[in-house]
Amino acid sequence: MYIFERFLGELKKKVTNKAHVEASICQAYLQQEISTFSSFYFERDVITRRKRPARNDDIGEDLYENVVSIFNYPGRGKGAATQRYILGGELQIAHTYILMNCPEISPFYHEFRASLSAFPEDKIDALVDSDFVNWYKYQ
Structure with a gap:
């Protein structure tokens, strides 16, 4: 479906007076344009369709x-939510992964490698995987 066909379909859904379809479509289009135009001049805290934050916005x-x-x-x-038990060395692997991806820990990582x-x-690399977590605990 082309964009214009989708747009016309949206306008046809807004038809209220079936006797004067063209006038009703024009009225719906004008209402949409006016509301969109005026929404740019609302205060910053007013949420409109155009200024709504994205679904996964991290806010920064x-x-x-x-x-x-x-x-x-x-x-x-x-x-x-589901419960899952951590098996075997998964805790060690997860702990190492978190520490390796944390910028605050990088000086300790470089010291350990040195x-x-x-x-x-x-x-x-094998020693980092197995011993870095325990070494970091006692620093």
Whole structure:
């Protein structure tokens, strides 16, 4: 369906007087244009169809102060809540992932890697995965 056909369909839905369809369509179009034009001059706190924030708008503000930046994002749960137990090394993997993606922790990460400079690169990566979380706890 073309955009113009969709637009005409929307106007036809707004027809109130079936005896004078053309006049009714013109009236609906003018009402829509006037409301759109005047909505640009409302105060900032008035929410209109044109100024409505997006569904997943993060607003760009920090929610809490004195919190690590990775935990300071707004969000909503998806779907129904379910319980799940963390198995095996998943907690260690999740903890390492969070620490590695947190900019406040990067100086500690670089310090840990510098302390392992005697090891080969692949061994350093394995040690970061297994020991960085415990090393960071005691820093």
